[in-house]
Amino acid sequence: MGYKVAASHTTGSVTHTLPPLLDLRQACTDLAEAAALEIMRIYAGDLGVRDKADKSPVTDADHAAELVIVAGLRALTPGLPVVAEEEMAAGHVPKIDGGPFWLVDPLDGTKEFIKRNGEFTVNIALIENGRPTLGIVLAPATETLWRGAAGLGADKRQGSGAFTAISTRPCPPQGLTACASRSHAIYSDLDIWFRNNNLTVADRVQAGSSLKFCLIAEGKADIYPRFGPTNEWDTAAGQGVLEAAGGEVVTTDDRPLLYGKPRFSNPHFIARSMAAR
Numbered sequence: 001m002g003y004k005v006a007a008s009h010t011t012g013s014v015t016h017t018l019p020p021l022l023d024l025r026q027a028c029t030d031l032a033e034a035a036a037l038e039i040m041r042i043y044a045g046d047l048g049v050r051d052k053a054d055k056s057p058v059t060d061a062d063h064a065a066e067l068v069i070v071a072g073l074r075a076l077t078p079g080l081p082v083v084a085e086e087e088m089a090a091g092h093v094p095k096i097d098g099g100p101f102w103l104v105d106p107l108d109g110t111k112e113f114i115k116r117n118g119e120f121t122v123n124i125a126l127i128e129n130g131r132p133t134l135g136i137v138l139a140p141a142t143e144t145l146w147r148g149a150a151g152l153g154a155d156k157r158q159g160s161g162a163f164t165a166i167s168t169r170p171c172p173p174q175g176l177t178a179c180a181s182r183s184h185a186i187y188s189d190l191d192i193w194f195r196n197n198n199l200t201v202a203d204r205v206q207a208g209s210s211l212k213f214c215l216i217a218e219g220k221a222d223i224y225p226r227f228g229p230t231n232e233w234d235t236a237a238g239q240g241v242l243e244a245a246g247g248e249v250v251t252t253d254d255r256p257l258l259y260g261k262p263r264f265s266n267p268h269f270i271a272r273s274m275a276a277r
Contacts, residue, residue, distance in 0.1 A: 018077060018100065021134055021149045024126060028136045029147065031072040032122045035065035035106055036140035039113075039122070043141070049114055052089050057110050062086055065106035065122060073102050073124075083264060085233050096260050100128045103259065105233040109209030118142060119208030125236035130258040135240020137210050146214040148244025154217055168246040168273035169219035175202030176276055179212035179224035193225055199276070213238025213271050217245035224271040232264040239271070247273045 018024070039061045042048070048060030066086045073082050081094035084104040094101070102124065107113060109120035118141035126134035133150040146166070148154040155163040178201045180190065194201050205221055213235070215221040236259055239249040249257040249271045257269045 018080075018126075021126075021152060024076070024134055025136070025147055025149050025152065027072070027076050028124045028126075028134065029145065031069050031076075032124055032136045032138040032145065034072070035068045035122045036138050036143075038064040038068055039107060039120075039140045043113070043116070047114060054089075057114060058086065058089070059107070059110060059113060061113065062107040062110060066104065069104050069106055069122070069124060073104070077102070083233065085231070088233075088264070098260065100126065101260070103127055103132075103233045103236040103264075105210075105237070108234060109211075112208035117208070119211060121209045121211060121237075123210055123233065123237035125233075125240050127236060127259045130260055131256070132236045132240035132243070132259065135237040135242075135244070137214055137237050137241055139211065146217060146241045148217065148241035150244065152244065154241050154245035156214075156218055166218040166245050168216060168242075169222070169275070171222065171273075171275035172202065175200035176222040177201075177203040177205060177220070179215055179221045179271075180204060180206050181208065181212070181226070181228075189227060190225060193227070199223070210234070210238035213242045213249075216247055216271060216273055217242045219273075222273050223276040225269075226271070227268045230266045230269075232259050232261065232266060235266060235269070235271075242271055247271065 042061040042064060049057055052058050063086055066084050070082050070084050081096050081101040082104060083094060083101055105123040107120055108123045112119040122138040124136040125132045135148045138145045143159045145157045154166050156166045157163045176199060207215060212224045216224060239257060242249060249269055251257055252268050
């Protein structure tokens with residue numbers, strides 16, 4: 001594709017040469033949009049809902065979107081591992097060996113997709129040295145796309161409009177706006193945590209999938225504690241957007257949430273603006 005070399009990473013005995021982040025950001029934007037077309041085509045008809053081995057739901061859209069993204073990423077960065085949710089569910093677990101890799105959740109918020117409430121996203125993230133250096137989050141139902149890249153900042157586009165820069169906000173004088181998952185909100189536990197950490201919450205907002213990270217990134221919310229199981233592909237793209245917008249995602253012992261962990265599982269974490277520390 002004519003890219004100039006931006007960085008080289010060695011995984012075992014293999015050296016991966018990555019295109020510049022600016023080029024990767026555009027290429028992944030295009031892949032997310034192509035996947036969104038497949039998702040909305042299926043959204044308009046029979047969703048093809050069934051259960052995976054772990055009893056979580058999957059649809060035809062999950063698989064169709066993943067095929068588009070994974071094929072595109074493998075063509076874009078040959079040899080770079082791609083960790084994708086449905087391939088993982090089928091037992092295809094790539095070796096990453098400490099090098100860079102892709103994390104893909106082709107349809108984050110499958111339960112919201114099945115409910116047809118529009119709160120589902122396409123997530124693509126590049127991981128380098130355990131950190132998400134590029135994150136793409138696209139909400140197909142609203143045609144809203146958020147992007148974040150290390151050194152390039154974060155931006156957002158609505159429909160066919162232009163991309164505009166986004167950033168986290170200062171702490172509102174009346175208190176924080178806290179995010180909770182649409183399908184996993186347990187306010188009593190969150191209330192205890194907020195009190196124990198001397199945080200004043202003035203408002204709450206529920207949102208599905210990785211939209212919560214993006215709300216903080218664009219200054220519409222301030223904090224999202226998650227005290228439940230998640231996988232790395234659930235969070236990496238949103239974290240990439242949020243960190244590029246000036247926020248952070250940390251574990252409960254205040255360490256950065258890193259990637260490439262055993263079984264690609266996350267501990268509890270807090271996504272927040274720096275003002276919500």
